[in-house]
Amino acid sequence: MRINLKTAGLLAVASTLATTHLSAQTVNEVSPFAPESEYRTWSIGVNLGLVNQSNLIGFRRNFNKLEHNLGYAIYVKRQVLPGLGIQAEYFGGKVAGSNSNNSNTFETSIPWSAALSAHVTLANINWRHHQGIIKPYLNAGIGAMAFEPTATIGGTNTTQETRTEAFIPVGAGLKFAVSPDINIDLGYRLNAVNSPVVDGLSRRGQKDLFSYTHIGVEFAIGDKTKPSLANSNPVAGMRREYQAQYDELAAVKSALEAQQAENKKLSAEFAQLSSDLADDDGDGVANKFDKCPDTPEKTKVDGAGCPLPEAKAPVVQQVVVTEADRRVVDEAIQNLEFDTGKSTIRATSHASLNKVAALLIEKNFSLKLAGHTDNTGSLQTNLRLSKSRAEAVKAYLVSKGANPSRIEATGYGPNQPIATNATAEGRQQNRRVEFTLY
Known part of the structure; x- marks a missing residue:
């Protein structure tokens, strides 16, 4: 096999580019029916491979002994659908062969060829991944090829002038998505040239064929926060979107069921208290x-x-909230946790709430409790959940001896966010109960 410096240099450049682009990137997910502007649709590729006269369809060759030479190609592709792209490609290399006793040989250089092809992705092998991992493909197109054949027949050497003819490239292969930006390309292509003299011999009615078996790398270009349309998997995208909607509805249903159970429990307790008191x-x-x-x-x-003894004129005391008092309240806010989707206070919050109760009893403070939620679920559910959580904190403080008339509990639902609801961290900050001493 013959390898020239030009094509070996292309391989080195491809390896360098692959190493550069394999760094981790954050790619935004989009809905399966998002407009084309939400994707990257352009890509570039480079590949190297073996060029010879073999073919998979059994056509006759003038020279039955194969010689393997290095070929190379560079292309630009525009993806118009997840499974269809239009590819413009430059190809160059050399094809050669001989007969069994080497008495007849030929060598044809291909300084350039240009073709426009349709690139069809047959399937994403793993349907559960939003980004396709292994993708078989077919491509076919038409183009123009320049070639200069040199043949030695019976000891006579002939070199023909460079010719340019139409050719049809037809191929198949596999692409492996190693990152959101990069595909490794393994492919085979058969080139049918509209000429019988690619191998230096002319036979009437016969067109010459040669193959190109290659390995290469393809890079998606454009905004790196957008996914590549060529790698997208619409089926997995729909599954992910429907699963998110299902999870959201399941969470709302669970919260409603929990609230209904809590309401029944409170109703039973109220009936018992009415009877006992x-x-x-x-x-x-x-x-x-x-x-x-x-x-x-x-x-x-x-x-x-x-x-009661005779009432005396009330003594108005000035309420002074110290920094130490605020630290007690801040600690309670930081440690306050509820069961998911419920107003049940977790035991890990009791110690800091006990300190707040002691503070209210000792200094006769008033306290306002304001419950807040994120915007997940319906407004009505969030208003009810925020109110019940504030009431749960009040009930706990009262159970520890705090004066209920000095505690106000209000629920605001998602109406007073302190952070964005577009991220999990922001939603976590918005789910809170605020304490205000006065």
């Missing part, structure tokens, strides 16, 4: 907690149901 003397304190039953009607009583 009857007030026989009508002083506003349930018999269970009334230490002074039979209080005369309209007597003002304290929390234990006993008559």
